Amino acid sequence: MRFLPEEEQRRLIAACFARSDLTLEQLWMRYFALGGSLSLLELDAYLNGLTALPRVDRDMLAHAVNERLDEVAGPARAPYSHSVRDAKPLHGPLKALVDLLEGAHRAPPERLPAIVAEAGRALDVTIGVYLADYDQRTLVPLRPGAAELDIDTTVGGDVFRRAGTTVTREGTLWTVLLDGVERLGVLEIVPAEDADPDDPVLREQCRWLAALLGHLVTVTTQYGDGLDSRRRRRHRGSPAELLWQSLPPLTGATESVVVGASIQPAYDLCGTVFDYALSERRAQLALFDAGPRSGGANIAVVNALSAYRAARHDGAPLEDQFAAVGAELAALPDAPAVTGVVAELDLATGGLRWLNAGSPAPLLVRGGEVLPADAAIGTGFAAPGGPPPAGEARLEPGDLLVLHSRGATETRDRAGEPFGRDRIARHLGDDAGQLPPEIARRLTREILAHGGGEPRQDTAVLVTRWLSPSGQS
Template sequence: MRFLPEEEQQRLVAACFARSDLTLEQLWMRYFALGGSLSLLELDAYLNGLFALPRVDRDMVAHAVNERLDEVTGPARAPYSHSVTDAKPLHGPLKALVDLLEGAHRAPPERLPAIVAEAGRALDLKIDVYLADYDQRTLVPLRPGATELDIETTVGGDVFRRAGTTVTREGTMWTVLLDGVERLGVLEIVPSGDADPDDPVLREQCRWLSALLGHLVTITTKYGDGLDRRRRHRLRRSPTELLWQSLPPLTGATERVVVGVSVQPAYDLCGTVFDYALSEGRAQLAMFDTGARTGSANTAVLNALAAYRAARHGGASLAEQFAAVGAELEARAGAPAVSGVLAELDLGTGVLRLLGAGQAAPLVVRGGEALPAAECAATRFASAGGPPPVTEIRLERGDLLALYSRGVTETTNGAGEPFGRARIAEHLGHDADELPPEIARRLTRAVLDHGRGEFRQDAGILITRWVAR
């Protein structure tokens, strides 16, 4: 197989991109849709000859450019790393990617393990997929007969908690399975033949397979139940099912901010919801809570969530969002009282603006220590009389912001002692260096342990880390 020199391919791809009428952001979106995971800045650096890419990435960028050239200019195309006469790759990372893409076309979710196995054979690897159950206690194997893995005590669980990669002394590679930034599970990768798990090239190839598989797991779960059933250990009641379908992913991130959430009990969640929206300039965050676990509580928090989203989507200010939630709740007389917190974080300056109603103000942890509590003066959401004063806090790089439901603070132990705000601060300080979704997961586990293995109220925690430039 003849390969085009990397520098020559980069020069020609950049020239073709200049003729494509695509913006850098549009090219990145096309590249990302093909399974790419480089950042916008890395793609920009590559096109300007400042950053080297693996061959798989270079060909994905070339293909993204060519798709656009086919639309607007005709035959002149960006070159791939190998000659056109090579046609479909017969081995290696490109074949693995092609096998995944072709095998997943119209495939039901339960066929994914076989598709992954075929892709692994192209790299001389045996690959097993484990998905986290919805309680995030165990990793459930997709291969029949394999054993579940405890997240707290196994190698695979450690990789999931750290969102990393580990090679055992036996030569088995474990790597996290991600859809973007959301942890879905782990891959167990056993090399065969001459494959070396310590080879950085092989690790990079496995990272690409993992990233593409993560996208496929999420996409296929949306139109089939095969993978979703494997992740469930219990049935969900219909109110809980409706609530989960209304929530965003448990992890979201941009270059400037990371959000991680845990809400429990996963199979009986009822009176707590959360939301977030991330953009270039700000992060908008919300949590609504009734403190009750009834059908009417479920309806009340979903109504509050819908009113908040409608106002936010319409470009409403923080005060207008607060009033919109109040108007929605006032129109539903007899519904359980809903408390909550709305927040906006300016990602350029670190200024955090808060409005709360009947709920403890969020915690900010800096350097492992909780800052003095902010004030959220309103006792309820209301549309009349004007919004309460907005509380402003200036965050510093690396600060953690925690929004939490009443079930976190009010869960009691055998002596009747509530978990309390001080314990939240202690756990946040202890785990401050972990990823936000892992911090949130550990905190709800601590609440469960404090409550003697039972959630009598919903426990919701939303962790945000501001990453200043």
């Protein structure tokens, strides 16, 4: 590394200091704040050429002057003892990521579209952001004047369903917007005229941008309503508001397992919740259901969920988790009865154990075929005698485990015919090759349509795919 001659550096620092409008005392305070330890007199002597300073102190002094010059309009900066690269990239993928990070710092959620547009310019692309509504029927644009996209019939919707990327004949690149593994929406990316949308490097850079943006969408939604309100297609009542705030993300994954969920009616939830927790060794799953829609159902299932989580966080075994939920519900004598399932999947062996409190039995899907997973079914979490005997099964890599609420089987059409387990099994077999969150979304859509869009019960579906033994993926 080549260093600037000491006397040349001193002369230029002194010249820049003269243009900085700082007093000597103010310069010393800035130097001291950077970690400098020399006295005011020593700095004065150095600036006047009467003494020398160690290189580290010269550079701290130069930095103190430059901080001031950055605050005023454009004078030349003081030199360091060696060449220093610009801290911020001027173009390309790193600039796009930096622009997105810095732009989002302390920004309200509704400012994200403008921040994304600025980041896109660093890649010579124009970016449109679409977020999925909470019903997962529509992709809602954040750009004013842009049209909504139907998830089931459009190119953008296809990208969302597959969680993938595609290029249209017109040269538009569509890619899914993820927060980790949870699908939030899609990005519509239009490259500059001389850019190739099929360029794998451009695709990879856009994937980086989408990953960071997805995280920022989730983070900013936690402290502002600007994006949340765009995703809502109609009013969400207080019971539904409480339940949505209690749910985990609709998708979670590790190298060994993927969990996806869907719950309907999205804007009128009343008495059903699900939960999961993933670790290196196991996946822990739960579903709680208060049955037909009634007053107090949301409070009952949230209490059940809280008791389950508290026991799980304490490392309690499956039977003690079940008992903790029962004790919590027993203290709510006027609450509606809550049924459900708690389950645990060993990610090293595929061993599955579950306890059933009056809920439909889990379904196992292997190669598109639904397998029986029968076990004793208790009458409820708070029933006398404690938990029923645990059900056990052994999954193979690629198998699906499906938990669902009573609403999935009991939802009736106008003729009074329930959706039933056979229809559930048929849809699971047909869609087994899809991503778990997409399997769950399609199934709840079919159940909601069967009920004419006016369900008497909530419908929740929790789909888990065991990919491979942990440590071997």
